[in-house]
Amino acid sequence: MFDLGRSLLASVMRMPEAVAISDGDRILTYRAWQDDILRTVAGLDGRGLGQGDHLVTVLQNRYEAATLHMAAQIAGVVITPLNWRASAEELEYVLNDADAKAIVFEAATAELVAAAPFAAGISNIDVDREWDALIAAAPAPAVSRATVRDFSVMLYTSGTTGRGKGVPRRQGAERAAAMAHVAQNQYGRGEVTLGVMPLYHTMGVRSLLASVLINGHFVCQRRFDPREALSLIFEHRITNLYLVPTLYHDLLASPFFAGVDTSSVRKLGFAGQAMTDGLLQTLDAAFKPELFVNHYGSSEIYTFTIEPNAAAKPGSAGKAGLNQEIRIITLDAAGPDDLVDGAEEGQIIAALDGDESFEGYWKRPDADEKSLHDGWYYTGDIGYCDGDGDIFVTGRVDDMIISGGENILPIEIESVLSLHPGVGEVAVVGLSDPRWGQVVTAFIVRRDGVGEEELDAWCLQSDLPPFKRPRSYVFIREIPKSPVGKILRRMLVNGDYTIEA
Numbered sequence: 001m002f003d004l005g006r007s008l009l010a011s012v013m014r015m016p017e018a019v020a021i022s023d024g025d026r027i028l029t030y031r032a033w034q035d036d037i038l039r040t041v042a043g044l045d046g047r048g049l050g051q052g053d054h055l056v057t058v059l060q061n062r063y064e065a066a067t068l069h070m071a072a073q074i075a076g077v078v079i080t081p082l083n084w085r086a087s088a089e090e091l092e093y094v095l096n097d098a099d100a101k102a103i104v105f106e107a108a109t110a111e112l113v114a115a116a117p118f119a120a121g122i123s124n125i126d127v128d129r130e131w132d133a134l135i136a137a138a139p140a141p142a143v144s145r146a147t148v149r150d151f152s153v154m155l156y157t158s159g160t161t162g163r164g165k166g167v168p169r170r171q172g173a174e175r176a177a178a179m180a181h182v183a184q185n186q187y188g189r190g191e192v193t194l195g196v197m198p199l200y201h202t203m204g205v206r207s208l209l210a211s212v213l214i215n216g217h218f219v220c221q222r223r224f225d226p227r228e229a230l231s232l233i234f235e236h237r238i239t240n241l242y243l244v245p246t247l248y249h250d251l252l253a254s255p256f257f258a259g260v261d262t263s264s265v266r267k268l269g270f271a272g273q274a275m276t277d278g279l280l281q282t283l284d285a286a287f288k289p290e291l292f293v294n295h296y297g298s299s300e301i302y303t304f305t306i307e308p309n310a311a312a313k314p315g316s317a318g319k320a321g322l323n324q325e326i327r328i329i330t331l332d333a334a335g336p337d338d339l340v341d342g343a344e345e346g347q348i349i350a351a352l353d354g355d356e357s358f359e360g361y362w363k364r365p366d367a368d369e370k371s372l373h374d375g376w377y378y379t380g381d382i383g384y385c386d387g388d389g390d391i392f393v394t395g396r397v398d399d400m401i402i403s404g405g406e407n408i409l410p411i412e413i414e415s416v417l418s419l420h421p422g423v424g425e426v427a428v429v430g431l432s433d434p435r436w437g438q439v440v441t442a443f444i445v446r447r448d449g450v451g452e453e454e455l456d457a458w459c460l461q462s463d464l465p466p467f468k469r470p471r472s473y474v475f476i477r478e479i480p481k482s483p484v485g486k487i488l489r490r491m492l493v494n495g496d497y498t499i500e501a
Helices: 004-014 030-046 063-075 088-097 107-114 117-121 127-134 171-184 202-213 226-236 245-253 277-287 365-371 410-418 452-461 489-493
Strands: 019-023 026-029 054-058 078-081 102-105 123-126 151-156 166-170 192-195 217-220 240-243 267-270 291-298 302-307 316-320 326-329 346-351 376-385 391-396 401-403 406-408 423-433 437-446 472-475
Touching (some): 004 202, 019 063, 026 030, 030 063, 030 127, 054 088, 063 078, 063 151, 063 202, 088 107, 088 117, 102 107, 107 123, 123 127, 151 202, 166 171, 171 202, 192 226, 192 240, 202 217, 217 226, 226 245, 240 245, 245 267, 277 410, 291 316, 365 376, 406 410, 410 423, 410 437, 410 452
Parallel strands (some): 019 217, 078 151, 102 123, 192 217, 240 267, 437 472
Antiparallel strands (some): 019 026, 151 166, 291 302, 316 391, 346 376, 423 437
16 A cells, blocks of 8 residues: 555656645645655754654644645654644643654744743744745655554544543555545545645545545635635635535625635535534535535544435435444443444444554553444444434434433434524533433524524424423524534533623
8 A cells, every 4th residue: 555655756746737735826736846845854854853753733724734744744754733723731731742853833823832841842843934944955855754554643632521632543544544535525636625624633634635645736724714715715616625514604604605606616525513404405505516425533533434415314424434334332332242223322333443543542541441442443422323224423422411311412402493594503502400400401693583482482393302492592602612613512511601792
């Protein structure tokens, strides 16, 4: 199997004059980008980075971030990207935990790096001031030094329930995941991808690597802004979008959406969290895509399942991906062979010997003990399998609401409420109650003056069982989310939100 460095070099040989990457006014062909990448390899050599060393980056989605990612694959350096909005405490933890040899930052993160004591003792590279110097040396030879067994990247999980966990992934697993991404999204040669999902997140990495494999054009967007995204779609005739539902919501909500020609976009994909029925319908009508993929996976495995026609079967996560086997086991299972009966809900587990899988967390035997059992990865997700063999993810084990002895998952209620025209966004949690244990509470960002009585009537008229309907509604300014758009339910439970004025 090719490693990722050799994969890049092969793409350059295949179509050297094809456009590879753009970032604002900077537009590079594969030949020109390879030259910059090989110069970056030489620059990293000059900074003392060797094979297996960790290079931590705190960068937005810019040309330099993508160039460093590919240079690391050739050099055998482990690219270790961190959210550029991280705190100094988080950065200090990652630098220590990863035994970082160097850190790369930009003007937007210079203060963050200065506040992390560990950074003072390693090589610092400010791309806004030192990039030209870094790539000034003669390019390294166009030969990959790495193998498929070398580590490619180490992502850190979001850490919303504690310290982030390092997820080291080998080059072979990364390439297999990128190849599966190409196949499962039916990408053709020369696809044009909006590169806005962060390169510190598995979705952003997958978009970049898939684009490289097919001689695609990766259009950098440093941070998401709906108006700018629409401009990039029109200017570069972007052909596919792979985003979290939150970004799709914001794109459609932009007052500029109706005035922009988005007809070049023929393929939509989403991941990261479930998409409500209302948003699915609106997106399908707005883009009329040839393909609308729900990708269900994680940083650890990448692909669990794929649903290639998300709008036609709302809520379905589909069937196991090309490189995966999925099981649903009982919630009290003693092992991976304790399968549920029929369409019963249970915990979703994924095979660890799939080509895309990681092998264990970085320095975290406690996390391995919790999630890795007998060759299976325990996702912590709850779901069921319907009569067609399609998986439906109904929530997280940790998100389960237990009210009056009944188990209730938020996503079913959120999907019903999302279809009401007065609801912009919705998140459902269980709040502590002395009688019921927890009460179902819906937090609503509304589009108009819709009130509690109208929403309660809406739920009663739906197929939602009456005991699952919210007993309380809270109207807030915005739903708290992680940097990649996941709902932070813990903040709602803790009262960390702003009531609508």
